[in-house]
Amino acid sequence: MPVGTEVAEEQADHIRQLRERGLPQTFIEGGIKGKAVGFGSGDAAGTIYKNYYGTPLVDPVDGRVPGDELDRLRELYVAPATHTALVDHLVKHGVAVLRGAPGSGRYTTALLAAQEAMDTAVVVLDAQAGVRRLVREEGGLQPSRGHVLEGDGTEWANELRQQMLIRLREATYRRSPLVIVVDDHVPVGSLTGHVVEHEVADRMRFQVLERHLTVLLADRLPDCRKLLEHERLREDLRGRRSVAEVAALAGQLVRRVTGGDDIDQIVQGLGAELRAKAVKLLGPPQKAGADGARRQEVSLWSRAFLLACVVLDGTTLSRVSRESHRLAELLHGVRSPSSVPEMPLFEESVQDWLGHSDVEFTDWAGNPVGARHPECLVRVSQRGLGEAVMEVLWHDHSGARGPLLEWLDSLVVRGEEDIRVSAAQTVGLLATLDWAYVHEELLVRWASDKGEHADRRRFAAAWALERAVADPLLASRVQRLLWRWSQRREFRACAQAAYGTRIGAKFPAEALSSLERIAGSGMKSVWAAVREIYAAGSRAQILARLADWSASSHHWLRDDAAKCLQGLSRFRGERAVTVFLKEPDPREHLLRLSRRVLLSSSRSHRQCGWNSMRLWVERAGDEPALDELVAEFFAELPEPGVEGDSLREQFLFYLRLWSHQLPDGETAAHIHFLMKEEWSK
16 A cells, blocks of 8 residues: 555544544433434434424435324424414414424424324325425325425425425315425525424423423422423523423433432433523623723633634634634634734733633643643543633624634634634534524635635535534534535535534435445545545445445446455554455455455556455454454355456465565465365365
8 A cells, every 4th residue: 555545644643532522422312312413323323304393203205104103203292383373273284384493393393283183194295305295296295194395405495385285185185185394594485385484482481391201200390390490490490492492401310310310419410500600601792890990801802712712622822822823813803913902911810811711731641730731631621611601702703703603714824723613613503503593604715715725614514514513403404514514516525524523424325326426427536535434433324335336337436345344454443444354244245345346447446455455464463363264255255267266376376475565474374375275175
C-alpha cells in the first residue's frame, strides 16, 4: 500500500476518534442503552421511517400500521384541537393536508384521525413516491383504509396544488381517507380549503406528560403524583420544545422510577437546573450604577470566554483564551481591539473570566492541574452544561447568533483537526435548536462551497449533520436532505462525506445506494465514505454491496470495490474483515469480492487484492487459529478452470515470497502447507 494512502487512512482514523469523542455517548430508547449514533450494528437497525417516542417504526414503503400499535398510541394520546378538525375534514372531503412543526405530534394525530374517520386500519404510504401516483389507477390507495403520507423533505411537498388535491379527493372520498403531513415551512397559499393547521397549546405539554406517567406508572400512582406535583419538573417542562420531547422525558422518568431511583434525585438530574446555571453564567451585561461605578456582572469578554470553553472543550487554555478574544470582537461588532475604548485588557483577567465559566483544568491524562501548567486543558466541569449554555444563548440572546456562526465558520477553515470537529459538531447542536436558521445560514453554504476552503467546509457540514441526526426530531429530515443533495452536482461531494459518517450506519441501504450512484458516475471515488460506514457498524451490508460492485459493468464501481477491500483489510479487532471468515453469509460475500478483485483485468485492482491477502496473512500470525481460517478461505478462492489454476499458482508464489518478507514468515509457510494439503484432497 502506498505510503500516502497509509498516512491518509491514519488521519481518517484520527478524525473518526475525534468525532466519536464529541458525539453524545449514550441514549436510551425503548429501555435499551447503546451508542447515541452508532444505532446498534447497523445491519440490524434497518432504515427508520419514524423514531419519535411512542410512534410506530414503519419502513418507508406502503405498509399497514399494526392495530396494537395504534391502540397503544391512542392509550397515550392527548388529542389537540386539531384532531377533531382533521377528522371532520376527512369525513367531509376525504383528503387533508396537515401542516405543523416536526415533533408536535402531527404524525400521531394523522394516524389516529385517519383511523377514526374510517374506523378501520391505517396504511402508511411510501413518501418518496409522491402524490402523483395516487391519482393513477392502482395508485396505492387501498379501499376502506385510512392513509397517511408524509411530505417532510420531499420535492413534491412544495409543489402541492389545489387541482391535485381535488383529483385525490375524487379517489379518496368515502372510501379511503388520506392525510398528507407536511412541515410548517411548506407554503399553503395554493391549497385553500384543504389545509388543517396543527397547533399545540402550551398547556398540552403537561397534559401529555400527565397521560404518559399515569398510564406507564399505573402500578406506582403515589410516585406518579409526586413527580407531577414537583415544581422543578414543571420548570424543566417549560424548556421542552415539543410534544415529542415531553413524551421522551416521560419515558426517561418512568425508567428511573421503575429502576428504584429517588424522585427528588431524578428531578434534580433533569435539564432545568442546568439551564438555570446557564442563564446565570450568561447573565446580564455590565451596567454603570448611579455613581458611575460598574456593578460586578458578567462582561461581554467573560461571556465570550465561556462560549469558547464550551465549543473548545478539552483544548488548551491558551487556545481557548485566544479564540475567546476573536469571538468577543465579533460579538462587539468590531474587528480591531484598538477601536474598543473600554476593552478591559487590564481591568479583567483570565481569572476573572474563569469565575463565570464553571470549568476545570486537567492535563492530557485527565489529572487536575493548575492554570499555569504548560499542558493545561480546559474542560467544562458538568456534563450537559455546554449544551445548556448553547441553548440559552440561542433562545435568549438572539443577537449573538450571527457572530457565533461566523466565529464557528472561522474555526472550521483555519483550525486544527480537533478544533474543526468541535466547531462543526457545535453547529450540529445548534441545528437541533433551530434547524431552519442553521440550515439556511451555514449548512447550505458549507455544503456547496467552491472556494479555497471548500473541502474543509464540506466535511464540516457532514460532521454537523452527524451530530444533528442524533436528535430524533431531525433524523428523517437529515435523511431526506442528503437524498436530495446526492442528486445535485454542487451538493454531491458533501452528501458523500455525510454518508461516510454514522449517518450512513443509521441509513445503510439508502447511503450505499446513493454512494453507488455517485461512484458509478465516475465523478469521485467513494471508498473513503464506505470505509467510514463499515467502521460505524454496517459491516455485513457493506461486504454484500461491495461484492455486487465487483461484478458491475461500471469500471469505477469495480475500482472502488477493489480499493475498499484493501482499505477494510487494515482494520483490526472486531472490525477486521477476517472476523467474517466464521460467518456463512458474510463469508460468501467476502469470497465473491476477493475472487473478482484477484481475477480482475485491471492490474491495479489485482494489486489491491494481493495487498489485502498479505494483510490477512500478517494478522494470522497474531491471532490464534486465524491461520487455518485464512488457509481454508484462500484454498476456496480458485474455481475450476484456467483462471482457477492460474490463481492457485499465484497464491503459492506470493505465500513463498511473504514467508521471506514478513517478520513472521512461519505463518505464511504454514498457510502455504495447509492450502496444498487442501488442494490435494
